[in-house]
Amino acid sequence: MKAVIGLEIHVQMTSLKTKLFCSCPADYRGAPPNTHVCPVCLGLPGALPVVNMEAVKKAIMLALALNCRWVAEKVVFSRKHYFYPDLPKNYQITQFKGGGGMPIAEDGYLELEMGGDVRRVRIRRINIEEDPGRLVYTEGDITSSPEVLIDYNRSGIALLEIVTEPDISSPREARVFLEKLRAIIEYLDIADLDLEGAMRVDANISLPGGSRVEVKNIGSIKEVEKALSYEMVRQKSLLSRGTRVDRETRHWDPVRGVTRPLRVKEEEEDYRYFPDPDLPPIPLPRELVDAAAALLPELPDARMRRFVEDHGLRREIAYALAMDKRLANFYEETLKYYWAPRTTAVMLAVDYLGFLEKNKLRMGEDRLTPKLLAKLVRLVDEEVITPEQGKHLLFRVAREGVDPEEVVEREGLRALRSEDELRTIVRRVVEANPKAVSDAARNPRAVNFLVGRVMKETQGRAEPRLVRRLVVEELRRRGVRVEA
């Protein structure tokens, strides 16, 4: 059975230095409660908001990356009214279509590859808005805590709200969509979505014959897939028993892995939207939007294509790299030191990611650097060590930050230093491999091959650079034009 799923995604722009309407630092995580606040984000009477233009710029970049056909000709903020203790003004400054207000962008789409099919998920609109503060329950949760504390450090953090059309047909597709959206957001340097609470998703799901159910405030992409899968099973079983699926709002409990009814809306809330008179519309001339378009970096899809077409990577490997900006950057950085795309890509996308996952580490928390990886790749690539040895060495390098070349040298793979002795072996290998010799002029790989042979003969003890030099010398002696 196909589901009809629409998503509403809130993304904190964590890469901004300051909040959306004041100069309080945007990095509030870990700060003592109510220390990153000022008259503006506390909503003190008389304090006035001033728009953080970086946030607007980022929103436009995202709109362009999500192929939005309509980008607002002016930035208008509206007030959305409701009483809640985490909302210091009892209205939220957001964007709203109507009464002179408008979202920053509308009518975009994102393409997904689902098992060879290209699926298009339409984006209804993108809004910029402020995050409310955070309620802290001293004991239990919202229903049981005897007292509630309020931390306004989060109040006024810039959020992007991305709303899709109900074009998603399975929980898995929802995950793939969110992963791609996450990649784009990271490429645009809008947010670090690994941070707790940086991405919050509301998901609407309905099955044929049932009503729309909204699951609120899901904290991660994996949880979205789980919550939606749970809802599909729940709704399917209701429908198969002939029970109605009511229109309702539910809450995802990630600990128990179930959704629960949150509240029954007795009437539509009236938010009394109107354009905020403290924030006059900011014109967005087309030249400015065009300039933003010109500043768009290479996005995940394009990067993946480049990895496939120019680096000769397999599609899945290229996708895995391209969908993770930091990993892809690491990969390209490594290639600057040593050009062996396929070996590098596999070591990163397979071995390294496996290592991180196994050790529950994030990139950057280990000690691998592009330079060290390049050395390692070269060792493997030149067949100084086997790929299997390379993998184990990678783990050690990532853990200890050791230089792989030094390790190879130190531990039994010591170079054979006698040039005379090596020359004998080189000569023997070269004579035994006439084809490689004849290829060497055109193909440096043939040289590598010969070097590899020599390495094998020496059981990995020779110093590869030395072997290489001797091979080249031997080839040149035989009239083969090779580069050093």
Added chain:
Amino acid sequence: MKAWEMPATMVAEMVREGSLSAVEYVSKILERAEETEPRINAYITLLKEQALRRAEEVDRTVARGEDPGRLAGVAVAVKDNIAVRGVENTCGSRILKGYRPPFNATVVEKLLREGAVIIGKTNMDEFAMGSTTETSAYGPTRNPWNPERVPGGSSGGSGAALAAGSATLALGSDTGGSIRCPAAYTGTYGLKPTYGAVSRYGLVPYANSLEQIGPMARNTADLALLYSVIVGHDPRDSTSLRDSDTRLAHVEHIDPSRLRIGVIRELVEDPVDPRVSRAVWSVLSKLESMGASVEEVSLPLVEYALPAYYIIAMAEASSNLARYDGTRYGFRAPGATWEEMVVETRTRGFGWEVKRRIMLGSFILSAGYVEQYYVKALRVRSAVRRALLELLSKHHVLAGATMPIPAPRLGERIRDPLLLYTMDVATVLANLAGIPALNTPADVVDGAPVGAQFMGPPMGEPLLLGVSRLVEEATRFRDEVVQP
């Protein structure tokens, strides 16, 4: 001349050259306040010790041979809806009882930079909603000219302090006439600046898109001096105009024979009280005899301006006042739950006029009515602006009554809101259009002054101040301090 009768220009000059001690002068002003306050109630907070300490500071600066600034030692009264750091900021409301802002309004920073002494926070209609200073939770202010009569409002405390001599200069705020009205009834000069000329940062909002902080004084030179200090772009206020200080901070010299005045017929004819009209015409005929051309013009839109004004003001007010919920600052009523506490706080904390406007404003903004009322009112507003600018393209300034009736007796107007609202018929025009407007004293009716109003083109303050100087020369109405 008694200290409390001195013009601000004289005080500042004498303090700067060392011929007047700021402490001595401020002590006299405080003595005067002690004497007049029991009958007038112009202040909610009188800053006795703080003002004297500040005056000592100014004297020390002079003694060091440094220049304390253009307002050296001058006692300035600040309306209680403008934030002064650490000083209770009630807005005439019980709900803000005990709230002390941790920041200064931009205008207050500017006053302090020029050596001013803030003498106290003046009484006002609750949240500036009223034209008589009777809706204050801290008791009504009485008119020093005739304590049976109101001083006008909402900046009634500021006007009364000037007329009683308990301040030399005063700041007011004008959302629909709240500076010009008390200026008219207290025989003082009051300027509502071009929208955006003076920073609203630190002004507790009533209706953000309409209001401006402005100067009040007993003569034109003082008015211009105070205006020149507070005017100017403020990056903390997004509605603030750029470069407004350089363009607006002077009094234009006007050759009366080249001055063309358009008299708005609707503001000098029935239902305007004939005694008021006579006073306005007497001022205009004096200008005419100096060579100015005085021509009657018509503005039929006047009839629609008042309802449009109230719709916009109430809509914005209902939003602005949502934040007063007892959670963070000010008055808090007990309640078993947060919701109960909020309801109880707002029920007891707000006065009836404020509640009326919150309810009407909430209704105006509610779904289904917002187009019918709010959006339509915005259209009227544009039409009023166009009509006024059209008239101002043919006449240098537009004139009429400031208030349609002489100062009412206490209790006379306050019972019937419609009667109260019609008092603003002449003043709201400038707020709707965002143009500058000024009150000059015209005459005394029934023992209390009435005023003439002049409106100018956007940025036309130098011109208006020039006209004010002409009027002052013609009427010789200046530096009037009365014994209440």
